[in-house]
Amino acid sequence: MKVALVTSSMPLAPWQHGIARAFSEAGLAAEVVPWEGRQPRSAIGARYALVWLPPAELFEVEHDLEVVFNLGAGVDRLLANAVVPERLPIVRLVDAGMAPRMAEYVCFAIARATRGLERFGPGGLRDWNASRPRGKPPTVGVLGAGAIGSKIAEAAAMFNYPVRVWSRTSRAFASMESFAGLEQLDVFLAGSNFLVNALPLTRDTENLLDRARLSKLPEGAHVINVGRGATIVDADLLALLDDGHLGGATLDVFRVEPLPDDDPYWSHPKVIVTPHLSGPTPVAPAATQIADAIVQLERGVPVSSLPGYVDRARGY
Ligand SMILES: NC(=O)c1ccc[n+]([C@@H]2O[C@H](COP(=O)([O-])OP(=O)(O)OC[C@H]3O[C@@H](n4cnc5c(N)ncnc54)[C@H](OP(=O)(O)O)[C@@H]3O)[C@@H](O)[C@H]2O)c1
Numbered sequence: 001m002k003v004a005l006v007t008s009s010m011p012l013a014p015w016q017h018g019i020a021r022a023f024s025e026a027g028l029a030a031e032v033v034p035w036e037g038r039q040p041r042s043a044i045g046a047r048y049a050l051v052w053l054p055p056a057e058l059f060e061v062e063h064d065l066e067v068v069f070n071l072g073a074g075v076d077r078l079l080a081n082a083v084v085p086e087r088l089p090i091v092r093l094v095d096a097g098m099a100p101r102m103a104e105y106v107c108f109a110i111a112r113a114t115r116g117l118e119r120f121g122p123g124g125l126r127d128w129n130a131s132r133p134r135g136k137p138p139t140v141g142v143l144g145a146g147a148i149g150s151k152i153a154e155a156a157a158m159f160n161y162p163v164r165v166w167s168r169t170s171r172a173f174a175s176m177e178s179f180a181g182l183e184q185l186d187v188f189l190a191g192s193n194f195l196v197n198a199l200p201l202t203r204d205t206e207n208l209l210d211r212a213r214l215s216k217l218p219e220g221a222h223v224i225n226v227g228r229g230a231t232i233v234d235a236d237l238l239a240l241l242d243d244g245h246l247g248g249a250t251l252d253v254f255r256v257e258p259l260p261d262d263d264p265y266w267s268h269p270k271v272i273v274t275p276h277l278s279g280p281t282p283v284a285p286a287a288t289q290i291a292d293a294i295v296q297l298e299r300g301v302p303v304s305s306l307p308g309y310v311d312r313a314r315g316y
Pocket residue numbers: 073074075093094095098143144145146147148149166167168169170171181198199200201202204205226227228252253276277278279280316
């Protein structure tokens with residue numbers, strides 16, 4: 001069995017070794033072929049493609065492909081590029097070690113803001129009596145209750161924050177309020193002192209957080225974005241930070257990446273910018289997840305029953 005590997009901007013070697021190891025551990029007899037940069041660029045007869053931002057040529061040339069595995073959780077760019085023919089199912093990574101890292105990032109951002117950690121450090125405060133958070137802990141509202149959002153919500157709950165989640169369909173969580181659908185979004189926002197975006201980018205979530213919606217957040221609320229940049233209308237977020245309604249923002253993802261040098265976020269006093277590092281994909285668990293899925297497929301399990309099967313109509 002031939003498997004095409006396209007890593008695009010991600011380094012090839014760790015993926016090549018990680019996939020080879022996971023396939024061998026799963027007892028899969030497969031040849032994993034780095035697809036880019038081959039000469040001549042003819043078909044290898046791949047049945048599976050493991051890809052990150054693949055070229056259209058892959059699908060023009062490889063006619064035996066059965067399933068495309070996305071080497072990440074988000075499929076927004078893959079679907080937007082429309083390179084994968086409709087007939088080919090897409091399977092994405094589900095957590096695969098990203099969710100705990102992202103939960104850690106979010107909880108640190110909350111702790112940083114609630115404790116005012118930026119006041120300290122070289123040149124900063126040396127005051128043993130510096131103010132500490134007291135009283136009622138802020139409520140953390142998580143947009144998206146999937147593999148990543150639910151892990152973030154659980155982590156925040158573990159630190160005793162009141163937590164609420166919002167998703168498309170109703171979800172039940174022990175000791176967390178849950179909200180679903182646009183009709184419950186405003187009331188969800190109105191009770192979220194920290195708003196964490198862990199939604200996929202789809203036509204329904206693009207520009208979801210505009211001025212009207214962000215204005216529903218309580219005075220002084222802090223926005224944390226680890227989902228995708230285009231869910232937030234940047235000018236509206238900046239306006240609400242500037243007029244004092246919002247207290248701050250911690251942003252890991254942006255509409256344009258890398259974030260352009262002249263973007264106002266870089267120098268905004270209320271904004272922390274990080275370069276899309278909240279949820280790096282750990283190769284070993286990702287490779288194991290893909291190998292396990294291929295074992296299932298080879299046993300005849302329908303692709304639509306795999307956990308990361310992408311529903312193209314929903315966009316995630
Ligand atoms: N910053 C990073 O480094 C990084 C790393 C990995 C992933 N991500 C981003 O995180 C996203 C989420 O990943 P995931 O694995 O958690 O996805 P997932 O398991 O598919 O969960 C998506 C969640 O969003 C909800 N949702 C989708 N569309 C919605 C809508 N229109 N209205 C309300 N809720 C909606 C879903 O609702 P239902 O539960 O009702 O389906 C689900 O709860 C990825 O798509 C990616 O963009 C970022």
